[in-house]
Amino acid sequence: MLQISYIRENKEKVIEALNKRGFKELGKIDELIALDEQKRSLQSESDNLAAQANAAAREIGELMRQGKRDEAEVVKQSSVNFKEQIKSFAEQLNKLEEDFQDLLVTIPNLPHDSVPAGLTxxxxxxxxxxxxxxxxxxxxxxxxxxxxxxxxxxxxxxxxxxxxxxxxxxxxxxxxxxxxxxxxxxxxxxxxxxxxxxxxxxxxxxxxxxxxxxxxxxxxxxxxxxxxxxxxxxxxxxxxxxxxxxxxxxxxxxxxxxxxxxxxxxxxxxxxxxxxxxxxxxxxxxxxxxxxxxxxxxxxxxxxxxxxxxxxxxxxxxxxxxxxxxxxxxxxxxxxxxxxxxxxxxxxxxxxxxxxxxxxxxxxxxxxxxxxxxxxxxxxxxxxxxxxxxxxxxxxxxxxxxxxxxxxxxxxxxxxxxxxxxx
Known part of the structure; x- marks a missing residue:
C-alpha cells in the first residue's frame, strides 16, 4: 500500500498518477489526508494528556515523600480523570486508524513515469x-x-x-x-x-x-x-x-x-x-x-x-x-x-x-x-x-x-x- 507521508506531501502528483490508471475515486485522497490529520491531532492531544498524567504522578510521589499528604491528595483529585480521558483517546484513535487503513488499502499503486496512459x-x-x-x-x-x-x-x-x-x-x-x-x-x-x-x-x-x-x-x-x-x-x-x-x-x-x-x-x-x-x-x-x-x-x-x-x-x-x-x-x-x-x-x-x-x-x-x-x-x-x-x-x-x-x-x-x- 502507499505511504501516507508520500500522499500528504505529493497530493497533486498522486492524483495525476492515479488518473493514468483511470482510477475514479480520487476523492479518497482528500479523505485519507483528512483522516491522517485527525489522527495526528488526536495523537498529539493524547500525548499531551499522557505527559500531564505522568507529571502529576511524579508530583504526587514527591509530595508524599515530603509528607505533604494533603497537597498530594489535591493533585491526585485534580488528575483523577486522566485515566478515563486517555482510554477515550485510545478508543478514538483505534477507530480512526481502522477507518484510515480500510480506506488506504483501496488505493492502487502509483504507475511508474514510463507507464503509458490508457484504460484497456x-x-x-x-x-x-x-x-x-x-x-x-x-x-x-x-x-x-x-x-x-x-x-x-x-x-x-x-x-x-x-x-x-x-x-x-x-x-x-x-x-x-x-x-x-x-x-x-x-x-x-x-x-x-x-x-x-x-x-x-x-x-x-x-x-x-x-x-x-x-x-x-x-x-x-x-x-x-x-x-x-x-x-x-x-x-x-x-x-x-x-x-x-x-x-x-x-x-x-x-x-x-x-x-x-x-x-x-x-x-x-x-x-x-x-x-x-x-x-x-x-x-x-x-x-x-x-x-x-x-x-x-x-x-x-x-x-x-x-x-x-x-x-x-x-x-x-x-x-x-x-x-x-x-x-x-x-x-x-x-x-x-x-x-x-x-x-x-x-x-x-x-x-x-x-x-x-x-x-x-x-x-x-x-x-x-x-x-x-x-x-x-x-x-x-x-x-x-x-x-x-x-x-x-x-x-x-x-x-x-x-x-x-x-x-x-x-x-x-x-x-x-x-x-x-x-x-
Missing amino acids: AEDNEVVLQYGDEPDLQQEALPHWELAVKYGIIDFETGTKISGAGFPLYKGKGAKLQRALINFFLDEADKAGYYEIQPPIVINEASGFGTGQLPDKEGQMYYIGEDNLYLIPTAEVPVTNIYRDTIVQEESFPIKHCAYTPCFRREAGSYGAHVRGLNRLHQFDKVELVQIVHPARSYDTLEEMSSYVQTLLQKLGLKYRVLRLCGGDMGFTSALTYDMEVWSAAQKRWLEVSSVSNFETYQSNRLKVRFKGENGKMQLAHTLNGSALALPRIVAAILENFQTDKGVAIPDVLRPYTRFDFID
Missing part, C-alpha cells in the same frame, strides 16, 4: 517482437483438437472429475508438463534463483501482504472451514517468507524461484479465446520473486524481463513484449511487462508471463525492511514474474510445432521428455 489492452505499448512466423500446413489444428487427436489432454474427463477449466493431462501430455517444469526450474537455478517449495494454501495475512486481499478475494478459491485460500500464484507464499522481517542490505538481491499449481476462479466465459488451455481454473507455473534495494529495482525488472525472453527464445517461440498501460496493470504494480507468444493455429497472441515491479507497495504491507545509510530503516522493493506459466506455452508448442509426423518437441526439452515427437 488496446492501449498497451509493444516494446519489441522476436521470432518468425511458423510455416504450418493450411489444415493446421488448434491445440484443443491436437490434444484430442494425440490423446494427451482430456478436457471432458477433467470436467467430469472437477469441472470446466481443470484439464486431465495424460501420457506424453503429462510428460511434457513435467519436462517444462524441470526445464524452467533448472534454468532459474543457473540464473542464481534459490528454489523454494512453498505451501499452496495461504492465510488472510499472506493474501493481504502481497495485495490479493481485499482486492481479489472473489477470484480466489476459499476454504471456509479453515479460513484459508488456494494460492493464485507462488508469488504470495514466497514473498510472505519475508513478512515482518528486517533483511540485511548485503543480502540483496534475494532471488527465489518456485513451482506450484495455481488456482483462479475467474476462468472466463465462452468462446475460442478461453477454449482449451487458453484460460483455466488450475494450472502449473514456475514463479520468480526478487527482493532488492530500491536503487536497483528497475534494473532488476529489465533483467527479469530479459531472462524470461531467453526461455521463450530457447523454446523457439515467436513472442512480443508489452509495457502495460495504467488501466491494464494489476492493482499492486508500478510497472508491468507482459510476454505474449504467437499462437499460429489460432492466429492470436497468448499471454504467458507478467513481470512486475511493485516498488514499496507490497513491502509496506509486509513490513519488509532493511537498514540503509546511517542505520535508517527503509522499505525494500519487491518484484515477481512468471517463468513461465505452462498452459499457453503448451498450447503454443502444440500448434507451432505440428507437422505431418506429429508435434515436434523443441530441442531444449528433448533431454527432459526423452521423446522427439508427440504422435
Whole structure:
C-alpha cells in the first residue's frame, strides 16, 4: 500500500498518477489526508494528556515523600480523570486508524513515469517482437483438437472429475508438463534463483501482504472451514517468507524461484479465446520473486524481463513484449511487462508471463525492511514474474510445432521428455 507521508506531501502528483490508471475515486485522497490529520491531532492531544498524567504522578510521589499528604491528595483529585480521558483517546484513535487503513488499502499503486496512459489492452505499448512466423500446413489444428487427436489432454474427463477449466493431462501430455517444469526450474537455478517449495494454501495475512486481499478475494478459491485460500500464484507464499522481517542490505538481491499449481476462479466465459488451455481454473507455473534495494529495482525488472525472453527464445517461440498501460496493470504494480507468444493455429497472441515491479507497495504491507545509510530503516522493493506459466506455452508448442509426423518437441526439452515427437 502507499505511504501516507508520500500522499500528504505529493497530493497533486498522486492524483495525476492515479488518473493514468483511470482510477475514479480520487476523492479518497482528500479523505485519507483528512483522516491522517485527525489522527495526528488526536495523537498529539493524547500525548499531551499522557505527559500531564505522568507529571502529576511524579508530583504526587514527591509530595508524599515530603509528607505533604494533603497537597498530594489535591493533585491526585485534580488528575483523577486522566485515566478515563486517555482510554477515550485510545478508543478514538483505534477507530480512526481502522477507518484510515480500510480506506488506504483501496488505493492502487502509483504507475511508474514510463507507464503509458490508457484504460484497456488496446492501449498497451509493444516494446519489441522476436521470432518468425511458423510455416504450418493450411489444415493446421488448434491445440484443443491436437490434444484430442494425440490423446494427451482430456478436457471432458477433467470436467467430469472437477469441472470446466481443470484439464486431465495424460501420457506424453503429462510428460511434457513435467519436462517444462524441470526445464524452467533448472534454468532459474543457473540464473542464481534459490528454489523454494512453498505451501499452496495461504492465510488472510499472506493474501493481504502481497495485495490479493481485499482486492481479489472473489477470484480466489476459499476454504471456509479453515479460513484459508488456494494460492493464485507462488508469488504470495514466497514473498510472505519475508513478512515482518528486517533483511540485511548485503543480502540483496534475494532471488527465489518456485513451482506450484495455481488456482483462479475467474476462468472466463465462452468462446475460442478461453477454449482449451487458453484460460483455466488450475494450472502449473514456475514463479520468480526478487527482493532488492530500491536503487536497483528497475534494473532488476529489465533483467527479469530479459531472462524470461531467453526461455521463450530457447523454446523457439515467436513472442512480443508489452509495457502495460495504467488501466491494464494489476492493482499492486508500478510497472508491468507482459510476454505474449504467437499462437499460429489460432492466429492470436497468448499471454504467458507478467513481470512486475511493485516498488514499496507490497513491502509496506509486509513490513519488509532493511537498514540503509546511517542505520535508517527503509522499505525494500519487491518484484515477481512468471517463468513461465505452462498452459499457453503448451498450447503454443502444440500448434507451432505440428507437422505431418506429429508435434515436434523443441530441442531444449528433448533431454527432459526423452521423446522427439508427440504422435
